[in-house]
Amino acid sequence: MSLSMRQASVGVYRVTLEAFLAILDKALTHAAAKKFDPAIYMTLRLRPDMLSLGSQVQIFCDNAKNVSSRLAGVEPPRYEDDETTVVELQARVRKTLDHIATIDKAALEAGVEREIVFRLGPNKMKMRGDDYLLHFALPNYYFHLTTAYDLLRYAGVEIGKRDFLGVS
Numbered sequence: 001m002s003l004s005m006r007q008a009s010v011g012v013y014r015v016t017l018e019a020f021l022a023i024l025d026k027a028l029t030h031a032a033a034k035k036f037d038p039a040i041y042m043t044l045r046l047r048p049d050m051l052s053l054g055s056q057v058q059i060f061c062d063n064a065k066n067v068s069s070r071l072a073g074v075e076p077p078r079y080e081d082d083e084t085t086v087v088e089l090q091a092r093v094r095k096t097l098d099h100i101a102t103i104d105k106a107a108l109e110a111g112v113e114r115e116i117v118f119r120l121g122p123n124k125m126k127m128r129g130d131d132y133l134l135h136f137a138l139p140n141y142y143f144h145l146t147t148a149y150d151l152l153r154y155a156g157v158e159i160g161k162r163d164f165l166g167v168s
Contacts, residue, residue, distance in 0.1 A: 006108050009071060009133055010100045013064040016145060017097050019166025020057075023152060023159050024090050030157045031086075038086045044151040055081075056148040057089045060141055061096040067137040068100045070118065071111030071129050 031038035042054045051059070058081045069076035077099060083089050111129040118125055118132075127136060149164050 004109060005071060005111055005129070005133065006103075006105050008138075009108065010068050010103055012138065013068065013100055013141070014097065015166045016141075017061075017064060017093050019164060020060075020145065020148070021090055021093050022166075023149065023157070023163050024086055024093070026159055026163070027152050027155075027157045028086055030155075034156070039084065041086055041152065041155060042084060042089075044155055046147065046151065046154070050147070053148055053151045054083055054089065056144045056151065057092065058083065060144040060148065061092050063137060063141040063144065065096050065099045066118075067133065067141070068103045068108065070116050071114065071133060072103045072107035073111065073114060074103075074107070 027041055028038050031041070042052060044053045045051070058079070062079065065079075066076045079092065079095065083092055111133075114129045116127050116129055116132040125136075146164075149159065153159055
């Protein structure tokens with residue numbers, strides 16, 4: 001049995017997005033236990049020149065919906081980047097999960113050989129679907145997902161590797 005595009009994209013996104021929802025629940029519990037406003041999490045950064053937690057979550061959600069849509073040959077929905085609370089971030093993750101669940105399996109599988117055109121800053125990039133997923137999209141997704149995890153772990157939220165990995 002070979003690995004399908006659906007398993008390598010939507011399957012990966014589903015498990016990790018659901019795991020991050022649980023991590024955000026733990027962040028809310030941590031803030032309540034320590035008696036501080038969880039909105040503080042939204043501005044966390046590892047370095048002054050890095051993006052905040054809110055931006056990291058927005059980016060990995062965008063990656064999941066955009067990549068899945070592009071591979072399936074459909075236009076991805078556009079989300080406003082207006083979340084200001086952890087609860088709003090959770091809603092964005094759920095909205096992303098809802099979207100990727102609608103991706104047609106056959107269309108996604110056809111994405112292996114589809115030419116994917118996307119913007120990277122001012123540049124327009126072109127890659128074959130499988131290369132796009134494996135060598136650009138997934139590494140980018142995990143970069144932002146891991147950074148978001150690290151920000152919450154650094155803030156004292158009691159999370160570990162099992163929380164990050166989720167349940168498949």
